[in-house]
């Protein structure tokens with residue numbers, strides 16, 4: 001962990017933009033920051049061009065705070081609303097063609113493991129439900145079948161938001177959208193179940209109005225992907241424009257959806273539990289010793 005990537009060359013301090021200097025002096029690189037400290041450090045993502053009140057932006061902001069080593073994390077995104085914010089963050093961003101994110105991330109991660117065998121370089125895909133569940137479905141599934149070691153985060157707003165409201169595989173049955181005026185005729189894809197079947201070793205669903213939970217699942221997912229296998233997070237990130245949610249009701253909607261179809265789910269394999277306990281000190285996964293038990 002270091003500030004090597006962003007340090008200011010001696011003598012240039014007064015010419016560097018204030019934003020940049022603030023990031024070097026008060027940013028998250030080389031420190032442990034948490035969502036509970038927001039306001040006390042300079043975040044890697046602050047400004048973005050997304051719609052006012054968009055829950056996706058809140059989620060992306062929390063996810064980036066939660067990255068265990070943001071200075072050694074590379075995000076991979078694609079066409080869709082999320083990349084408008086992700087690409088503004090002070091961490092490297094790679095743009096994969098629409099549908100290609102998980103193929104790009106596979107190559108990137110393998111290359112990084114070869115180039116930096118002694119260092120963790122985390123790769124995190126963040127893309128929309130259309131980009132992952134529809135057009136990128138095959139690339140995503142095959143990255144999981146191959147057990148590629150990176151995290152996939154679906155920004156699930158249950159619609160193609162960036163292109164004006166087409167239904168996606170993640171839209172719920174019956175939902176009426178601008179470009180699906182007769183209502184969707186099929187069920188929402190059960191992607192968490194598919195992720196488990198395809199080989200993900202950690203799977204969680206979250207909504208953005210519980211920042212500590214978002215932080216916890218993202219951290220676990222990124223750590224586990226370093227050495228155990230692929231991990232998948234599915235986040236409800238409503239589109240207030242296409243679903244006509246008033247901006248002051250966005251969090252209320254997330255609360256309601258969490259009680260209904262987005263209840264918190266977390267799946268973790270025994271191997272991943274043990275890895276978190278042994279390598280990263282997660283006490284909740286440490287095997288409890290039974291009093292009187294004789295160790296082999």
Ligand SMILES: Cc1ncc(C[n+]2csc(CCOP(=O)(O)OP(=O)(O)O)c2C)c(N)n1
Nearest residue numbers: 079080081098128129130131159160161162
């Ligand atoms: C190969 C390709 N096909 C189609 C598009 C057009 N396109 C851009 S964004 C988008 C939909 C984005 O929807 P989603 O992935 O759900 O993300 P959201 O905007 O809802 O966050 C589409 C179809 C494209 N850019 N590239």
Ligand code: SF4
Nearest residue numbers: 051054081161239240
């Ligand atoms: S169109 Fe929807 S998902 Fe896209 S930025 Fe606006 S509110 Fe967010």
